[in-house]
Amino acid sequence: MHHGNPICLTIHEILSGDYGLILNKVDENKLITQREYNNLKSINNANAETHVIELVDKIMNKGEKTCKDFLNLLQTDGAIKETFPLLAMSSCQHGNTHVTQYRNTVRPVGLCVIINNKNFKDGSQRRGTDKDARNLAEVFKCLGFRVLMCEDLNKDQMDQALTFVASLADMSHFVDPQQVLEHGDAFICSILSHGKKGVVLGTDRNPLPIKEITRKFRGCDQSVLTGKPKVFLIQACQGSNIQHGVQLMETDDDTSPLTIPEEADVLVAMATVEDHAALRHIVDGSWFVQSLCEQLKERCPRGEDIVSILHYVNDDVAHRETSSLAKQMPEVRFTLRKKLVLPPQRT
The missing domain is CATH 1.10.533.10 (Death Domain, Fas)
Incomplete structure (x- = not known):
């Protein structure tokens, strides 16, 4: 070349x-x-x-x-x-x-870490979460990511695993020691668990702040992920309130180098807004993850970027409701500087 x-x-x-x-x-x-x-x-x-x-x-x-x-x-x-x-x-x-989009030339594209907390120390289970985890793994494998599945981690184990992944230090507790792990052009982290306002829970019900999770991957001169997109997909309640439907009204909405801010290039997609519950079917899985997987499968082959796809996820989930008229509204926030496009990889 x-x-x-x-x-x-x-x-x-x-x-x-x-x-x-x-x-x-x-x-x-x-x-x-x-x-x-x-x-x-x-x-x-x-x-x-x-x-x-x-x-x-x-x-x-x-x-x-x-x-x-x-x-x-x-x-x-x-x-x-x-x-x-x-x-x-x-x-x-x-x-x-x-180039108006992030580079995506390395194979595999990068690491996708899925933390799937199903069995809690108090004996309770998050039924349906295994389907969410399987679907996410399938989708991101098709998009060219190396998928690491971590199951039933308490708060300290979650913290330790994510710290190791961020620095690619000793991961022998979580993967085969013979496997060589490398960060590529993008990083995905999906956490499926219980949660409260601003936190996700380990299987011991102890909270790990979402802010602390994203901070581990913050840009610095030593990090190979600096300048690369880091996407966090969080399926967890953010409170116990149930959302209800309201009459739709028209609204107007406006949002607005040589070095980049250390908080740049991050996207956090939450299953629900603050203070509210995230809904999950005990067989079919959660509304948010199932919609996310469907939209990624349909729209990544068309060349649509991740933020555009999450707009469709927001709209799809917003249209759903339970028999008791409960609603759910996902929330996306990001500091991405470019479009993140993840085309399926040919096998």
Whole structure:
């Protein structure tokens, strides 16, 4: 690969899916000569990505106008947009690379840690949570993550496991010592447990503040996760209040370097808002996790980013209600600086 060329590696990876379509479209729009088209088409013994690199290099060497025409073609042609939805998430400029999404090139993509607390020391069980854990593991494996499942951890064990994962220190208590663990381009942590306001509970019913969990992964000069997205998916009550439905009213809503804040690049998705319960079916699992898995399966292949997908989860869960008219409203907060896109990995 010609690393010196001003091209988006993301676009190389995306376009490799159907190189023939791109080459034909470039030819139709007269961005290359007939001779160049024939030469590119006749390259033998090369994989799709090599073909793409040759084509993009040739276009980049033709000057700024041809480069802009090529980028415009990628963003406006109907067939290309339909075939490569991920292109909507990326953009390149001649002489400079500007990517609006987080890098996602390492395989595996990163670690996904699932803490599934089902059996509590007082004898109680969170029935249905195993289905949530299985579905999450299945989805994130398909998205290219290495999944680590931790079951029935008390507060101190949760704290210890997450501390180890953050630094990738001694994880022999939780995984096979022979396994080598490495952080990739993203980190996912899902905690399925009981909870109270601002905390999740260990199996001993002792609380671990969610703020302390995310703080373990805070950016610093030594952390390989600095500048990379860290997503926390929390299925736990945040109180005992039950939410009720209200008449829908129209509302308006507005939200608004060289170094980045240490709290950057984090997303926390809570099953419910503060002070309220999170609902879980004893067979089908929780509303939040089941909706999350369904939306990830449906929308990740389309190239939609995680925040957009969580909007659909919020809306889906908000429309559900129990026979007693109980409602639930998930809550998402984030300091992500870019879009996080997680395309399924080919097996």
